[in-house]
Amino acid sequence: MAELSAATGVPVPTIKYYVREGLVPAGRPTGRNQADYDDGHVRRLKLVRSLSEYGGLSIAVMRDLMQRLDNPEEHDFDLLGAAQKTITEHREASPGTDRDQAEQELAELVARRGWRWEPHHPATRTAIGILASLHEVGRDDMVEVLDSYAAAAELIAETDIRLLGDDLTDRERAVEIVVIGTAVGDTLIAALRRIAQATLARRTYPAERAGQSR
Amino acid sequence: MAELSAATGVPVPTIKYYVREGLVPAGRPTGRNQADYDDGHVRRLKLVRSLSEYGGLSIAVMRDLMQRLDNPEEHDFDLLGAAQKTITEHREASPGTDRDQAEQELAELVARRGWRWEPHHPATRTAIGILASLHEVGRDDMVEVLDSYAAAAELIAETDIRLLGDDLTDRERAVEIVVIGTAVGDTLIAALRRIAQATLARRTYPAERAGQSR
Incomplete structure (x- = not known):
């Protein structure tokens, strides 16, 4: 788990918490205080971390989403719909x-x-x-x-x-794009809207009409 | 003040609070417990109410904005910029x-x-x-x-x-459009984005590929 923490930058107590909450699968036990983690764990951990940090998703919402992600019966389209509804x-x-x-x-x-x-x-x-x-x-x-x-x-x-894209075989990537892309994208577009507003307002209401101070 | 409350639907204690906080000007005193309010008070009260309710503006931010609105030296362009920055x-x-x-x-x-x-x-x-x-x-x-x-x-x-529009003589209307239009508009556009996403996703990832359930 210390290596997993080093590989992802996520502190050990946070990893333990995510495992306990069912967001990240437990490692394969190899001894009394040892477990094996693979690339799948690294990816999942990074996904959970960024959904929580940049998507603003709660633990409960992420747990539901991870269960759908891990369920092979859950179809891609429904998975994306569920991901979209979280935000x-x-x-x-x-x-x-x-x-x-x-x-x-x-x-x-x-x-x-x-x-x-x-x-x-x-x-x-x-x-x-x-x-x-x-x-x-x-x-x-x-x-x-x-x-x-x-x-x-x-x-x-x-x-x-x-x-x-039209390749949804990497379901973790697809979930990340939908959640982070949409959540972060809303704020990005709101910011771009205001920058454009400021430019257009200056063109529409030029200095002579706005007053003598400029 | 009871009439002002009836005309705007804003409860008397809220009106008192707004006046005390400097968001709405006091009425012209006509007696010991009487004051005159005019159409200007009605409009201002409605503006403050909707900025707070739909724009999510705090009292402190509204106070600053109202001071700029009431300051004839504040140019239209700067007033709009200030309104935009509040959200x-x-x-x-x-x-x-x-x-x-x-x-x-x-x-x-x-x-x-x-x-x-x-x-x-x-x-x-x-x-x-x-x-x-x-x-x-x-x-x-x-x-x-x-x-x-x-x-x-x-x-x-x-x-x-x-x-x-290009007529900014009604400054209260302009402030309301900038704040409410932008704040509420962000959420509206985010909702429309998701509705469009759902439609486009269904076109891009049709049922055959999404699974047999539909």
Whole structure:
């Protein structure tokens, strides 16, 4: 275990904790206080470490994901769907006309883009919740530009799928790409959005109009 | 104040708290326990309420923003920049070759897109931090597709600016659009990204390959 720790940079107590929580398989016992670890352990340990650190996943969520990963009956597509859901915010709208309107608007958008309508997907529920709250606060103008945001989101998703590639035989890599790529990608895209906003704002509201100080 | 509460749906104790914290101006006193409130109070109260609820802004951050909003010397462009920074994550990378490489990559990207390079902008620091951590965990492939993510981010920012319009005379509306539009928009775009991912994944990894269960 000391060697495993040296190979991965993960402290021994953390490794013990991950093994106890069922996130990393135990080594093959070779003596009373000895066990063998192989490359599979090294990879798994690195995966768990980065899911927890960069994907913000809890132990319980990772345990469920690792069980699916280790289950040969679990199909690739379902595994990726499960991985994606671990990093999807779930926000429900309270029932009412705003929510009904939001649900219809989203369903129409999904149809216009040729996306698949999955009413129970947490991402669908969250999008409906946000649209409903935008109506509630009177920001209907934001709902009107939904198509532009959806076009940008599709561009992002196309890039995500390109990154993933069409070879899913390495399931640990695929899970890592989906979780880290999506979680970290959200923040990266949010940062790029603000950098672009700052540039475009300066062009749209130039110095003469912004004031004399610059 | 009871009427102000009825007009805005904000409970009286909350209004008192906002006034005490300097977020909403006090009413004009008309008697010992009476004060006059006008439409300006109603709008301000609604703005503070939604910045706090949907923008996730703290009292301290809102106080600073309200002071800028009320300061006629503060130029529109600076006000919007300040509003934008209130909802920008600030994540610094630790010094090292990963960070230097990340900074150069981002500077090159910004140049390619014709964006303005603002090395001290929190969004710039955060983007550098993310790129550095992607290098650190060996996810250089995600850095390679940066141009695609940046193109999508620019599309989003163009929509943001279109929403804002070029009339900034209503400064409270402009602040609300920047803060709520950006904060809520991040979550909305993340949700749309996942809906699009699910559709594209199903196309790319069809049922035959995903397994026999469907």
